[in-house]
Amino acid sequence: MVYTSDYVLEYPTDATISDIFFDYNLGGASSTASAILDGLSGEIVFTYDSLRLAVRRFARYLQETLHVRRGDVVCILSFNTVYYPVYVHGVLAVGGVVSALNPLHVPKELSHVLSIARPKHALVAPELVANLHEAMSISEMKPRIITLSITTPYAGHAINVPHLLEHGDTCFTRPIYAEGELATELAFICFSSGTSGLPKGVKLSHGNVVSNVYMHSIYLSDMFVPSSVFALVVPFFHILGLSGFLCQYVLNGAPIVVFPRFDLPSLMHSIERDKVTHLNVVPPIALQLANSAITTGRDFSSLKCLMSAAAPLEQSSADRLCQKLNCVLTQWYGLTEASPSVISQRYDQVNIKGTLGKILPGITLKIVDSEGKECPPGIAGELWVKGPNVMQGYVGNTSLTDETITSDRYLRTGDIGYVNADGFVFLVDRLKEMIKVNGNQVAPAELEGILRMHPDVEDAAVRGVYIASRGTEVPVAHVVTKSRRPNILEDILRFVNERVSRYKRITRAARIDEIPRNAGGKIVRRMLPNVDWDLDVIPAKL
Numbered sequence: 001m002v003y004t005s006d007y008v009l010e011y012p013t014d015a016t017i018s019d020i021f022f023d024y025n026l027g028g029a030s031s032t033a034s035a036i037l038d039g040l041s042g043e044i045v046f047t048y049d050s051l052r053l054a055v056r057r058f059a060r061y062l063q064e065t066l067h068v069r070r071g072d073v074v075c076i077l078s079f080n081t082v083y084y085p086v087y088v089h090g091v092l093a094v095g096g097v098v099s100a101l102n103p104l105h106v107p108k109e110l111s112h113v114l115s116i117a118r119p120k121h122a123l124v125a126p127e128l129v130a131n132l133h134e135a136m137s138i139s140e141m142k143p144r145i146i147t148l149s150i151t152t153p154y155a156g157h158a159i160n161v162p163h164l165l166e167h168g169d170t171c172f173t174r175p176i177y178a179e180g181e182l183a184t185e186l187a188f189i190c191f192s193s194g195t196s197g198l199p200k201g202v203k204l205s206h207g208n209v210v211s212n213v214y215m216h217s218i219y220l221s222d223m224f225v226p227s228s229v230f231a232l233v234v235p236f237f238h239i240l241g242l243s244g245f246l247c248q249y250v251l252n253g254a255p256i257v258v259f260p261r262f263d264l265p266s267l268m269h270s271i272e273r274d275k276v277t278h279l280n281v282v283p284p285i286a287l288q289l290a291n292s293a294i295t296t297g298r299d300f301s302s303l304k305c306l307m308s309a310a311a312p313l314e315q316s317s318a319d320r321l322c323q324k325l326n327c328v329l330t331q332w333y334g335l336t337e338a339s340p341s342v343i344s345q346r347y348d349q350v351n352i353k354g355t356l357g358k359i360l361p362g363i364t365l366k367i368v369d370s371e372g373k374e375c376p377p378g379i380a381g382e383l384w385v386k387g388p389n390v391m392q393g394y395v396g397n398t399s400l401t402d403e404t405i406t407s408d409r410y411l412r413t414g415d416i417g418y419v420n421a422d423g424f425v426f427l428v429d430r431l432k433e434m435i436k437v438n439g440n441q442v443a444p445a446e447l448e449g450i451l452r453m454h455p456d457v458e459d460a461a462v463r464g465v466y467i468a469s470r471g472t473e474v475p476v477a478h479v480v481t482k483s484r485r486p487n488i489l490e491d492i493l494r495f496v497n498e499r500v501s502r503y504k505r506i507t508r509a510a511r512i513d514e515i516p517r518n519a520g521g522k523i524v525r526r527m528l529p530n531v532d533w534d535l536d537v538i539p540a541k542l
Contacts, residue, residue, distance in 0.1 A: 001374055002366055003419055009362030009388075011214035016206045017187055018093040018174065020251045022052060026217055029226040029253025036082050039231065039259035039270045045082040048253065057168035058090030061159065066121055066146065070095030070175045073189060075119040076237070077101045077110075077128050078148060082258045083161050084236045085246050087123055087148070092187060095175035099189040099201075100237035103128055104501045109199075110135035116201035116395050117189045119143040126158075183207035184392055190239050192336035198446055201395030202239075202336045209243050211388035212339040213251050215360035219344060223278070223305070224252035231257040231276045233267060233285060234439070239336040240309055245280070248341075268294055275302040282439035283313045283471035286329075290321040303327045305347070309334070309439075315353055317471065331356045333427065337404065337411055339389040343425050355424040356417075363387040365425070366410065367418060380418040380428045384410040433525060435464030437503045438472050444525075447475055447496060447506060454495045456482050459515045461523045462506065465533060474507040478528050481511055508533045 012019075020026065029035075031049035038045055046054060062068040074091045076098065078084060091098045099117040101110065103125070114135060122143040124132055129147055136142055147158035177185060187206045191199040217224055230249055234241045249256050257274050259266060262285060270276060281289070286308060289295060303325055308318070309332040318329045328347060333356040334340035342365075345357030359365045364386040367375040375381040390411045393401035405411055414432035419425050435442040444462035451460035459480040464473035477496075481488055489509045497505040508531075516527035 001376060001419075002364055003359060003423060004364055005219070005359050005361040006423075007218050007361035009211065009215060009218065009360075011211050011362075011388075013207060014177075014179065014182060015210055016092070016174075016177070016182060016185075017209055017213075017247060017251070018089065020210060020213065021055070021089055022093075024251070025253065026213075026251055027224060027226050027253030033226055033253065034229075034255040035250065035253075036085060037229075037255060037257045037274055038082055039257045039274075040266055042270070042273050046085075051085065051250075053170060054086045054165040055089045055093060056170040056172060057165050058086050059093040060169045060172040061164055062090055062096065062121075063094045063172045064169075066144070068094050068096045068121060071097065071186070072121070073097045073099055073117050073119040074121045074123060075099040075101050075114070075117055075143065076123045077103055077132055078123070078125040078236075079103050080232075080236050080241075080258055080260050081125075081150070083148070083150070083165070084258070085250055086161075086165060088236075088242065088246050089250070091123075093174060094172060097186045097189060098242070100242050102191070102235075102237050102501070104503065105131075105135075106499065106501060107131055107134035107138065108499065109501065111139035111141075112198055113191055113201075114139045114141040114143070116191075116199070121146060123148055182210075183388070186392070188242065189395060190242065190336050192239075192441065198443070200397060200400065203392040203395055204243065204339050205392055208339040208389050208391060209247055211362060212243065212341050212360075213248050215362055215387075215389065216248055216341060216344065217252055218361050220346060222347065224249065224254050226253045226255070228254045228277045228304075229257065229275055229302075230254055230278045230280065231259070231267065231270055231274075232280055233259050233262045234280055234282065234309075238439070239340045240280075240334075240439075243339055244309075244334070244341065264288055264292060264294060268298055271303055272299050277302055277304045278307060279303065279305075280307045280309065282309065283317070284438045286313055286321055287317055287469070287471035290317055290324060295324060300325055300327070305330060307332060313471070333357075333415075333425070335413060335415075337391045337413075338385060338387075339391065341389070342383075342385050342413075349424070352424055355420075355426055358423050358425065359385070360387075363389070364410075365419070375418070377419055377421050380416055382431055383413040383415050383417050383425075385413060386410045433463075435462075435473050435475050437464075437474060440503045442475055442504050444475070444523075447477070447500070447504065448523075450496050450499055451477060451479060451492065451506075454492050456485075456488055457492060458482050461512075461515045461525065461528055463525050463528060465508075475504065476531075476533055477506045477509040478512040478515065478531075479509055480513065480515060484511075 035051045036046040188204040306329040328350045330345040333343040366384040367381040369381045416429040417427040447462045
């Protein structure tokens with residue numbers, strides 16, 4: 001059975017993201033309305049008028065000083081900042097392609113994503129310049145580095161961002177596109193890990209993102225409005241931050257409160273001070289809110305809705321949190337390859353427990369079994385989705401693109417779920433073997449490859465175990481060792497964890513005599529032995 005939305009998708013197929021930003025005013029926000037607020041100070045950094053002016057000035061700098069042209073890839077390496085929306089929309093305005101990189105990546109990881117994105121320019125926060133230089137030393141890619149100085153002078157090629165955005169010239173030229181080009185004209189190269197290990201570059205076009213913005217605008221018309229105030233603690237390099245927030249919210253005129261990183265006391269203070277109405281959370285943050293006494297005695301009367309994304313939130317935790325904060329919680333489902341939103345829950349659907357909601361306008365959904373046959377309502381299978389938001393493909397990987405997108409443009413999500421008789425979608429499991437750590441994707445194959453580099457490791461398998469108290473999965477390892485010398489597991493964990501980002505670090509390891517594999521050599525993770533990970537193993541030294 002094929003499922004479609006009750007809502008009709010209409011969107012301008014001839015408009016870029018920048019056209020929507022400068023010309024459309026989707027939410028009808030006043031030019032003097034707040035656009036970007038500093039979550040730490042409460043300062044209104046940009047109104048919509050001053051934000052558009054800042055983007056024009058940054059676009060002028062990119063076009064006239066750096067000579068960024070249509071199709072040039074510009075990577076952004078920075079933690080969250082109130083200026084991040086300016087960087088993104090400035091690059092898009094001159095026809096550039098944004099590739100936002102993970103600031104937590106170690107140099108080897110950065111060198112890999114650089115080789116995929118192949119940027120001409122890199123906009124980099126000062127504290128990350130050394131990391132990028134080290135990555136470039138082991139990569140063939142040598143983008144021109146522009147240091148984004150905010151408060152202090154910085155040696156080398158640097159710009160004083162606040163000064164430029166206040167005093168720079170506003171004149172630049174927008175690219176002209178032929179009819180039909182925007183469906184495939186790239187806007188973003190994002191990164192999504194596949195089960196084979198290292199991150200894959202996902203090509204998202206202006207048409208992909210604009211259609212997804214309108215899907216939400218139509219389906220959640222009472223949420224993305226200027227009277228809402230959204231607090232954002234999700235990283236902006238993540239597809240949820242990049243397309244979901246910096247495009248969806250900004251283009252709809254909904255003000256956003258920006259935090260450089262998650263800090264619970266600062267967030268609590270902001271909700272009171274800035275009258276936050278909507279808070280985007282991932283399950284670990286939701287659990288901190290539910291369990292912390294810091295919420296006691298505060299005025300959260302402005303808070304209407306918690307929006308949970310990146311991973312499903314356990315229903316009992318959701319209920320407890322909503323009762324504590326006296327608000328509703330809506331679930332959301334998407335993936336990088338879908339720009340990212342596919343399914344969402346409306347205010348009037350929160351009483352339907354366990355559901356992700358319904359598919360967005362313009363999307364077609366099929367539930368498919370292991371033999372490729374469509375499942376009837378109530379029967380679980382893999383979610384296949386089709387729509388104008390589905391990616392253009394993976395960078396430089398036609399075979400993987402063909403494996404992921406069918407000949408009739410259905411995206412195989414790798415997630416298992418079902419649709420009930422009323423059209424509500426429920427997620428059951430993940431067909432893919434990704435481990436979700438605090439909303440970040442961790443590929444077991446990447447960690448297994450590093451484990452096998454250790455001289456004492458004969459074979460290895462990595463999987464995720466869920467820690468309910470933290471609301472997240474963590475990687476654990478089963479290893480076949482060549483010796484049984486004392487402290488070998490500690491040495492192995494140290495070896496791996498020194499080579500990956502913090503969120504990828506293996507938390508526990510246990511010996512095993514043999515890794516279960518099928519006839520083709522693929523690890524059969526469901527056959528890995530159950531282990532009491534708190535008692536019978538060596539904890540990682542983090």
